[in-house]
Amino acid sequence: MYILVSASAHGTAEPQGVHLQALDDVGHPTADAVVVPLADLPRKIAKLETKRPRWVFENVRDWYPQLLADATDIDIERCHDVTLIRGILRFATSAAPSPYIEVLHSAPLDDTEDALPRQLQPPPPAPDQGTLFESGPTTSGMPLEDLRDELQAQLAAIAQSPQAHRLTLLTAAESAGALVAAEMEHFGMPWREDVHNDILTTALGPRPREGHRPPELERLAGELRTTLKNPTLNPDSPQELLRALHRAGLEVKTTRQWELEQHNHPVIAPLLQYKKLSRLVTANGWTWLDAWVHDGRFHPEYVVGGVVTGRWASRGGGAMQIPRVIRDASRPDPGHRFIVADAAQLEPRVLAALAKDSALAAAARGRDLYQGIADQGFGGDRSTAKIAMLGAMYGATSGEAGRLMPQLTRTYPQAIAVVEHAAREGEAGGVVSSHLGRSCPPPSPRWLQAQQSTTADEQRRAEGVARARGRFTRNFVVQGTAAEWALCWLAELRRRLRTAAGPGPALGKLVFFLHDEVVLHVRDECVEEVEAIVQASAAAATHLLFGNIPIDFPVNAVVVDSYADAK
DNA sequence: ACGCGTAGCGCG
DNA sequence: AAAGCGCGCTACGCGT
Structure with missing residues (x-):
């Protein structure tokens, strides 16, 4: 059963409050809607949760964070996030055609803000609304009736799809992801401000006044000015820096790290050090600490499905780009440990599963897939095998990876055929899909227009653009399916952690997620049990996605007292 | 003063 | 050895 949750009812004179309505499995009402005051919602949810419904929100983001903040014991097993599923169905080629899907297709392509076309957009909030729920969920959400209609349309598009089973799983996994994201945001990642400060001070000297460089950066800047004989040089300006380097006789095209490393000149070492420290202080320095860490927790904001491939993105705090040097500041609370687990070589394993490539599956049999590939076709050289495999999934054409392609194609014709296809x-302007049916966006009108070019010059450019799209779709099938595996893993982890705890205290919390890696904050005495759950969840994810296949998806899990000690 | 594109670098 | 996928963030530097 489903239970709709909406803050507004359209065209009724009912009192304001939260409207709840129970629906059957295809979205038809089984009882009249009820209205409960917002303050009673947690209690009402607890009562109805015993029926194990799937809670339907227009947006989990608009409801769940506040519920977590208000009620410590809030307990939701599963949900359906109408906005996230709308985003999937908008492009999914396996969705059953319907007027609803037509409307989704009619949305302009470049609107990144939301995938909701104007016809379906909620009416602007009436001026007299918005006073009752000032700290609560939005009042400008969809009316209950519209939410119900859209849920029905979504369920029909999924159920009548030739890939109903896969789309159903994707819908559940994506929605579970929304719950996990809100819970991780709420709990936060344990973060020791004092340790972070020590790292910064050791590398940079004491915190400078606002708008000034830290002592060590100032010293290095002085050294660069002296060496380059330019007393006013601002090393933060690539243009200035490039000119200064040219005057010093260094023929570099850019000021990128890897290019600078090729040269031998007294300015290179201090310059690379300057860049490294400058990066540290601007991206993850004291300002970052002030903005994102409170009460011993780093609170990032996750954007579920924020990447076209279905990966999560993050907003603020750069949660997906925490540099290794700063990870030592993340320490478990007393009486707790971190379990840091990551899926080993997830993407090539996914490719082996997608292609049912038994040779690649054989290479994946051991724990180290790249070593397996190396032994089968690259003379045992692991790094060469890795470059070749990554090149195949990214569409490398030149360089070492490009040269290795023929050998890889000979060894794994089926796997390579999948990415080549x-x-x-x-390149032809088509659309591709992940295993569970997340499809990539179609080419923009501008892209299609460019393909009609007539002059030789324009044609060459158009071919380049077409190949770029080919590399995108090539990678999409692998990255998108890997994201689905990770999402299922996450959902299974959440489910099993809840079941294992029962009504008692949590064994541990998911506190961080990074594409193919999770961090769990676990009570000392529960470490072994949670380790087993991590492994069982991975096996369950593999089975959910691919059924019984002879391909392992091993997970490396380590128990540590600092995030930096993982890997 | 603000918006926006670019360079550069962090992560997977 | 330095291309080939997906992102976010900061500072610069140009445009308005």
Whole structure:
């Protein structure tokens, strides 16, 4: 059963409050809607949760964070996030056609803000609304009736799809992800401000006044000015820096790290050090600490499905780009440990599963897939095998990876055929899909227009653009399916942690997620049990996605007292 | 003063 | 050895 949750009812004179309505499995009402005051919502949810419904929100983001903040014991097993599923169905080629899907298709392509076309957009809030729920969920959400209609349309598009089973799983996993994201945001990642400050001070000297460089950066800047004989040089300006380097006789095209490393000149070492420290202080320095860490927790904001491939993105705090040097500041609370787990070589394993490539599956049999590939076709050289495999999934054409492609194609014809087919499809303006049915966006009108070019010059450019799309679709099938595996893993982890705890205290909390890696904050005495759950969840994710296949998706899990000690 | 594109670098 | 996928963030530097 489903239970709709909406802050507003359209066209009724009912008192304001939260409207709840129970629906059957295809979205038809089984009882009249009820209205409960917002303050009673947690209690009402607890009562109805015993029926194990799927809670339907227009947006989990608009409801769940506040519920977590208000009621410590809030307990939701599963949900359906109408906005996230709308985003999937908008492009999913396996969705059953319907007027609803037509409307989704009619949304302009470049609107990144939301995928909701104007016809379906909620009416602007009436001026007299918005006073009752000042700290609560939005009042400008969809009316109950519209939410119900859209849920029905979504369920029909999924159920009548030839891939109903896969789309159903994707819908559940994506929605579970929304719950996990809100819970991780709420709990936060344990973060020791004092340790972080020590790291910064050791590298940079004491915290400078606002708008000034830390002592060590100032010293290095002085050294650069002296060496380059330019007393006013601002090393933060690539243009200035490039000119100064040219005057010093260094023929570099850019000021990128890897290019600078090729040269031998007294300015290179201090310059690379300057860049490294400058990066540290601007991206993850004291300002970052002030903005994102409170009461011993780093609170990032996750954007579920924020990446076209279905990966999560983050907003603020750069949660997906925490540099290794700063990870030592993340320490478990007393009486707790971190379990840091990551899926080993997830993407090539996903490719082996997608392609049912038994040779690649054989290489994946051991724990180290790249070593397996190396032993089968690259003379045992692991790093060469890795470059070749990554090149195949990214569409490398030149360099070492490009040269290795023929050998890889000979060894794994089926796997390579899958990514090559995806690339050809994309180059031709087509659309590709992940295993569970997340499809990539179609090419923009501008892209299609460019393909009609007439002059030789324009044609060459258009071919380049077409190949770029081919590399995107080539990678999409692999990255998108890997994201689905990770989402299922996450959902299974959440489910099993809840079941294992029962009504008692949590064994541990998910506190961080990074594409193919999770961090769990676990009570000392529960470490072994949670380790087993991590492994069982991975096996369950593999089975959910691919059924019984002879391909392992091993997970490396380590128990540590600092995030930096993982890997 | 603000918006926006670019360079550069962090992560997977 | 330095291309080939997906992101976010900061500072610069140009445009308005």
